[in-house]
Amino acid sequence: MRAAAVTLAAIALLALLLPLVLPWGHADIDWNAVRAPAFTPGHPLGTDSVGRDLLVRVAVGTRITLAVALAAALVALVVGVAWGAVAGWIGGRVDEAMMRVVDALYALPFMFVVIVLMVVFGRSVLLVFLGIGAVEWLTMARVVRAQVMTLKQRPFVLASEAAGARGPAILTRHILPNTAAAAIAYLMLTVPQVVMVESFLSFLGLGVQEPLTSLGILVHDGADDMDIAPLALAVPCFVLVALVVALNRIGEGLRERMAA
Numbered sequence: 001m002r003a004a005a006v007t008l009a010a011i012a013l014l015a016l017l018l019p020l021v022l023p024w025g026h027a028d029i030d031w032n033a034v035r036a037p038a039f040t041p042g043h044p045l046g047t048d049s050v051g052r053d054l055l056v057r058v059a060v061g062t063r064i065t066l067a068v069a070l071a072a073a074l075v076a077l078v079v080g081v082a083w084g085a086v087a088g089w090i091g092g093r094v095d096e097a098m099m100r101v102v103d104a105l106y107a108l109p110f111m112f113v114v115i116v117l118m119v120v121f122g123r124s125v126l127l128v129f130l131g132i133g134a135v136e137w138l139t140m141a142r143v144v145r146a147q148v149m150t151l152k153q154r155p156f157v158l159a160s161e162a163a164g165a166r167g168p169a170i171l172t173r174h175i176l177p178n179t180a181a182a183a184i185a186y187l188m189l190t191v192p193q194v195v196m197v198e199s200f201l202s203f204l205g206l207g208v209q210e211p212l213t214s215l216g217i218l219v220h221d222g223a224d225d226m227d228i229a230p231l232a233l234a235v236p237c238f239v240l241v242a243l244v245v246a247l248n249r250i251g252e253g254l255r256e257r258m259a260a
Contacts, residue, residue: 001253004246011062011243018059026060027211028052038231045231048221058235061213062243068132068208069194075133076194077187080140081176087141088148089171099145102138110135110197114206132197136190143186147179188251192244199240215240 019026023042030036034051036043045054087098117131151157152175160170195215201207202216210217215236222233 001249004249004253007242008246008250011239011246012066015059015062015066019056019063022053022056022059024053024056026052026057026213028056035225035229037229045235046229048229048232049225054218054229054232054235057213058215058218058239061215061218061236062239064208064212064214065195065198065202065216065240066243068198068214069191072130072132072136072194072198073187073191075130076136076140076190077183078137079133080137081144081179081183083137084141084144084146085148085171085176085179088145089152089167089175091149095145099142102141105135106138111206114201132194132201136194136197140183140186140190143182144179147182148175151175151178185251185255188247188254192247192251195240195243195247215243 024030029051030043030047030053031051033040033043033047035049036047036051038044038046040046043053043055045058047053048057083098083102087095113135114131117127148171157170157174160174165173198207198214199216199219202214203220204216205220207216208214218236219233219240222229222236226233
């Protein structure tokens with residue numbers, strides 16, 4: 001887990017700092033170095049088909065992918081915790097109705113939801129993470145609901161009820177803090193899933209749009225130029241794999257520690 005945390009921190013720091021120290025912006029075009037190979041002076045990884053520096057684009061793409069993933073995961077956390085907590089606490093027919101909504105959303109194809117959102121609202125980074133977060137909260141809601149249903153039978157909750165505390169106060173002061181460990185552990189396992197979803201959408205052209213970039217866009221562009229510029233594909237693929245593996249390892253480590 002420590003190695004995964006160091007890897008994640010290193011990738012995040014490079015993504016934040018490299019665009020600040022390199023002379024090129026992610027959308028700047030060097031007309032004198034179109035499709036420049038790796039190790040060209042001024043362009044360590046070379047340039048793409050229109051002369052944009054690949055090292056800067058990988059750094060900015062990593063930054064965008066992480067930002068979208070974290071934002072979508074936070075959306076999933078807020079919506080999932082709220083939905084699951086209310087359903088688990090109230091129970092009965094309300095719980096049944098709320099969980100049937102979750103089941104119905106599970107049955108909808110994810111790509112269909114994203115395409116409909118983009119047709120209705122247009123394409124933007126904000127829409128990307130809202131769309132992903134609107135789907136990823138479903139499992140979070142089930143996890144939190146199960147925790148709440150277990151905790152509301154505990155003696156400290158029954159004592160609070162006997163003392164006259166109201167349901168919302170008990171839920172926010174006693175139950176939700178005790179579900180935080182499970183929610184955070186699952187959140188850390190949600191982030192790598194969102195990274196992969198965002199990269200897949202961007203690879204298909206449905207995610208982040210130019211002039212911004214992301215790891216999915218870079219993998220797509222690198223696949224087109226892999227015969228003449230293999231690093232254009234290898235570097236973003238390596239960063240993407242390293243991110244997903246590190247995030248998964250951290251999530252698994254947190255889950256194991258909180259279960260112990």
